[in-house]
Amino acid sequence: MSDRPVKSKEWNSYTVEGTVDKNSKSLSFGGLCLFDGKFYFDKFELFIENDKGVYEPVTVLNSSFESPISNGDVPKWIQGISNDAIVKVKEYKITSDKSSVDGKNSLLIEGKGIKPRLEAKIGNVEGASPKIADMISMLEDLKARVERTVKNMSQYEIDYLHDAEANRIGALVMHLAAAEKYYQVFTFENRDFNEEEKKKWGNALDLDQGGRDEFKGHDIQYYLDIYNEVRAKTIEELKKRDDAWFAEVQTRYDWTNQYCWFHVMEHQSSHLGQILFLKKRIPPEQKKTLPQEIKK
Incomplete structure (x- = not known):
């Protein structure tokens, strides 16, 4: 109501x-x-x-x-x-x-x-400059929508694979964390992933067969904890910067820092839609039954 x-x-x-x-x-x-x-x-x-x-x-x-x-x-x-x-x-x-x-x-x-929790409000984040506050509130709103969608899903549901080219929902949440982690180092440190980071985040970022093989067997809170840790770092670092930094251009791609974090925001929205699509099409779990003993 x-x-x-x-x-x-x-x-x-x-x-x-x-x-x-x-x-x-x-x-x-x-x-x-x-x-x-x-x-x-x-x-x-x-x-x-x-x-x-x-x-x-x-x-x-x-x-x-x-x-x-x-x-x-x-x-x-x-x-x-x-x-x-x-x-x-x-x-x-x-x-x-x-x-x-x-x-x-x-x-x-x-x-x-x-x-x-402030709903339908943009900006006014304590300790953040105006445009960065807008971005933080939008990032947080979309992350909350992802969490509400997946938080009560069962192990069967988050590990379900629709076909050989699809991704598991748990892996998609991990992918959101990995992409955000990449834009942290790209915008805050002006670099790409180093070899250690590629090893840790590579499968989650690419979501190819490596991601399908690695990201299964964990409950949803495992992925959400990683996502929360990455987001906390994002907010901490964004608050250290101002609107002038937001307008600076990353010359490698001719993108402003603001556009980079806009991309992280719309990336969440894109995969939220994918998660909702997949979630609605998960078939009921088939209960396993032990074969009955045949008596002679």
Whole structure:
């Protein structure tokens, strides 16, 4: 309901409608709150339309939050989108409340001290000159989109290879880190990769058969940790420079430093689209079964 957020201080009924694709693995629903404040939830109901066009109720356990909440855990509900993606945020306190529309209790989530990530804002980065601040905020926005897309993917999903010419999603995240690392040395040190750096980053940068062979068998956090380390260095070094440096030309390619980092930004966008395309086309994992023993 991002297009119609609930801001009323009174109890009201709200409906979310949608179509469940035939290939969907699961349906996640619940309550979402943003920033500081008190957020009340009660009486969740789920209806599925049958073949005759009739909406049939589906049982939702603890739908009105009558079961007592203990230590911030809501019985029969998950804080996240699955048992494998439980998320607890320390700034949010989860309790029962006597204000309700069904039964004696409702769910109360109270946020205090939330520091929102700036969305849809360019620039104003502490310690950075104006144009560099613009670039940092754009780089960070795109990196956050990549992370949101891949962070809950399974080992099977990030290692899945569509065909002999494709790239694994884990390798693509590594490629983003490698390309950014290259532009660090190119713009900050006016050079190419040295032999040690080529050995470390070469397969990730080229994404040929070497990349397909090397980048598999790691969970997604392995790649994100490397990406985060590279990005931290980028921001640290960019903040040391000013807008005049941004306008300087790298004579080898007749590119300004600003254009080089624009390229890093749009490179993220390009591969994010590739990752989204690949992710949607990963077939369900086939469960391995042991052959049954044949008895004579």
